[in-house]
Amino acid sequence: MRCAWYEDRQGRRAARVHIRSGNPSLVVVPDTDCTYTLSAHRD
Known part of the structure; x- marks a missing residue:
C-alpha cells in the first residue's frame, strides 16, 4: 500500500521546518x- 504523505518528501520537509520554527x-x-485532530508542536 502506498501512502501519498510518505512519498511527498518536500511536504514532509516543509512540515519539519514549520514545526522546528x-x-x-x-x-x-x-x-x-x-x-x-492531531496536533504537533515543539516544546
Whole structure:
C-alpha cells in the first residue's frame, strides 16, 4: 500500500521546518460522528 504523505518528501520537509520554527501543525479529519485532530508542536 502506498501512502501519498510518505512519498511527498518536500511536504514532509516543509512540515519539519514549520514545526522546528516553533509553529504548530494540525491535521483535522472529519468522521461520520466526530472529528479527529492531531496536533504537533515543539516544546
